[in-house]
Amino acid sequence: MPELDSIFSDDWGKNHRSGLVAVVGRPNVGKSTLINAILDQKIAIVAAKPQTTRQRQLGIYTEAEAQILFIDTPGIHKPKTLMGKYMIGVAHDALKDADVVLWILDASAPPRQEDRNIAALLAKIAPKTPRILALNKVDLVPPDSDFSEHLALCEHERALPTGAKEKRGIADLIDCLIPLLPLGPRYYPAEQASDSNLRFIAAEIIRERIIELTSDEIPHAVAVLIDRFREKPELTHIEASIYIERGSQKGIVIGKRGAMIKRIGVESRAELERLLESRVRLETRVKVQKNWRSNEDFMRRAGYRMPKRGRR
Numbered sequence: 001m002p003e004l005d006s007i008f009s010d011d012w013g014k015n016h017r018s019g020l021v022a023v024v025g026r027p028n029v030g031k032s033t034l035i036n037a038i039l040d041q042k043i044a045i046v047a048a049k050p051q052t053t054r055q056r057q058l059g060i061y062t063e064a065e066a067q068i069l070f071i072d073t074p075g076i077h078k079p080k081t082l083m084g085k086y087m088i089g090v091a092h093d094a095l096k097d098a099d100v101v102l103w104i105l106d107a108s109a110p111p112r113q114e115d116r117n118i119a120a121l122l123a124k125i126a127p128k129t130p131r132i133l134a135l136n137k138v139d140l141v142p143p144d145s146d147f148s149e150h151l152a153l154c155e156h157e158r159a160l161p162t163g164a165k166e167k168r169g170i171a172d173l174i175d176c177l178i179p180l181l182p183l184g185p186r187y188y189p190a191e192q193a194s195d196s197n198l199r200f201i202a203a204e205i206i207r208e209r210i211i212e213l214t215s216d217e218i219p220h221a222v223a224v225l226i227d228r229f230r231e232k233p234e235l236t237h238i239e240a241s242i243y244i245e246r247g248s249q250k251g252i253v254i255g256k257r258g259a260m261i262k263r264i265g266v267e268s269r270a271e272l273e274r275l276l277e278s279r280v281r282l283e284t285r286v287k288v289q290k291n292w293r294s295n296e297d298f299m300r301r302a303g304y305r306m307p308k309r310g311r312r
């Protein structure tokens with residue numbers, strides 16, 4: 001929960017509810033897409049490739065009588081690198097802090113072993129925390145589909161159909177979550193949608209474009225660090241370093257005659273200019289940091305601070 005002394009607001013009544021909702025699920029089920037749909041703006045990057053979200057991100061939804069703090073967590077999976085262990089640690093911590101768990105399930109396919117692993121994790125880490133199931137991607141299934149396998153995964157308060165891309169079921173989901181939150185104040189201003197700073201968002205936007213535009217071997221191997229972020233009234237100057245793990249990957253990111261890195265820059269800059277509402281000068285450099293996903297010193301420098309359990 002946020003530090004009350006620094007951001008407490010008295011703009012709330014005695015029936016006002018607020019709290020943390022941990023959004024969990026296996027990779028690529030639409031967690032970030034659903035949060036963006038709820039907030040009606042983009043605060044989390046979205047890609048068709050799994051394990052895009054790496055860090056805990058807060059999405060802030062506010063209405064007159066409630067404020068919901070959605071925690072967008074990395075997809076829960078079996079980790080193979082130190083980065084993977086870090087991501088799982090982030091998800092575990094979110095579950096421990098949550099007032100409600102929102103479990104996103106892919107309604108277009110039967111539950112997988114990963115889903116059953118999440119059910120076991122919830123029983124272990126958050127056995128008494130209320131759970132809501134969002135049966136996402138319902139637009140991809142026939143109206144008379146049977147979701148009994150999904151519903152049997154765990155005890156839950158409600159199960160609701162959602163279509164994140166079409167913003168289907170969002171209002172019902174909000175109405176379902178609010179009564180489960182504790183009575184409490186508004187922790188953030190009503191107009192604020194995220195607690196992420198602009199440097200972090202800029203790095204994520206660049207990483208999103210790399211994930212979408214490059215081949216399958218690049219997404220998990222890329223990290224973006226913002227070296228300089230200078231805002232002026234009419235121009236924001238951003239310098240970013242793109243780190244990958246092998247020299248062959250560097251060639252893919254740069255592309256033939258620099259075509260790929262140019263495209264990454266053009267599309268990232270366009271997205272950043274929409275976000276910042278100003279012109280952006282973006283400079284990027286591609287560097288090799290061998291096996292950085294298992295290099296704790298580099299990960300710390302990149303902003304990934306390992307929880308103690310992730311070191312084991």
